[in-house]
Amino acid sequence: MTEHFNLAENLTQMNKKLAVSLLSLLFSVNFPLAGWAETVLEKVNRTGVLTAGVRTDVAPFGYTDKNNALQGYSVDLIKLIQQRLEKQLNKPIKLELKTVDLKNRFNQVETGKLDIVCEATSITPEREQNVDFSVPYFTTGIQLLVREADGERLDPTKASETQLEAVKESNITVGFLLGTTTDDEFRPIYPEAKWQVVGSRADGIRRLRAAEIDLMASDGILLLGELWKQQLDFKEFRLLPEQPLTFEDYGCILPKNSSQWGTMVNQTITSEDNTQLWNKWFDAKTGRFPYQRFQTSVKP
Known part of the structure; x- marks a missing residue:
């Protein structure tokens, strides 16, 4: 009788251990899935941080000045997005700017390491298979x-x-x-x-x-x-x-299927604030980089 009781008790303990193991496995699987499902806006709201990518070799969109400070229209555009995020979320948002290059700019967004990359990336159908883009903010060729x-x-x-x-x-x-x-x-x-x-x-x-x-x-x-x-x-x-x-349209690189985040970025790009920012950089008469004037200067 005692042996039968001990066997039953052992089986019960084994079942408890198995149940704990199964629960542990369940939580280890579910937690990353939940994090992966988190939208960009939810993540930014939770962490209070916006992580964005820029480049330093695409003047006038992104470059470093003589003091090694980041400058450029795209850098200022990201800062404008940060400011509008703070108003929308009604809280301070820290901006973390990371440097990207031609090789890793898409991967950084695809893997969730960056929420957005704004520099001088042309929108193409092939690239849209892996990432989303904002509306265009500049056209060149x-x-x-x-x-x-x-x-x-x-x-x-x-x-x-x-x-x-x-x-x-x-x-x-x-x-x-x-x-x-x-x-x-x-x-x-x-x-x-x-x-x-x-x-x-x-x-x-x-x-x-x-x-x-x-x-x-x-x-x-x-x-x-x-x-x-x-x-x-x-x-x-x-x-x-x-x-x-x-003809090449430049747009910001966004994570795939991030519609709410994309809407917010697009609203910023089409805003009057960005029109003023764009003119600050590219207006033919008063811009920091007056594009038409530069075009004229290289003609014979």
Whole structure:
């Protein structure tokens, strides 16, 4: 009888241990799922922190000044989003700015490490498969930066037929950045050219000035921004052609399926506050980076 009682007691204890183990497993599975389901706005409201990504190599959208401080239109846009978040949530929100690059900018958002990235990212259907985008806040396009001395020879809209016949794609070296729309969409159009990877736009412009490459292909606004940041003489260069070869809409990178967060960001971008911010940077007469004036300055 005692043996039967001990066996029953042991089975009961084993069942209790099994139940505890199953509960532990259940909680270990459920907690991460609950955290994963938390929306961006819920997370920001809970933590009081907005984590955002910017870049330092895309002037005038994101760069560091001589004091190593972050500057740029996109940096100011994120700060405007933070201010509007504080009003919406009725509490202080700390802004944590992280530096991203061409390689990790999408992954940082996809994995939840960043709530948003605003810099100079073109909105494309391929990218929209993995992340969401805000409404566009700037439109530019791919252009070619050349030395002024080569402007007539390499500009298909200005060169004569004789000059164009003398210029063969296989004799032209074009600098470009990996992981950009120039790399993905523009480079395949001219497969015969000598495409040379450069580490940055600054590196590309250095090689261009040293005649190591003939052209630097990138978004026109970013090529001008790098010249501006380096305080180089715009008369040394020319952007070809005058009208961009493509049209690129820039938007902020957002987590997939974050509709409420996206609505808040879009409302900020379309707000009067952002119109004033945009003019502060890009107005043709009074802007910190008067885009039309810079375009004019690189024409012959």
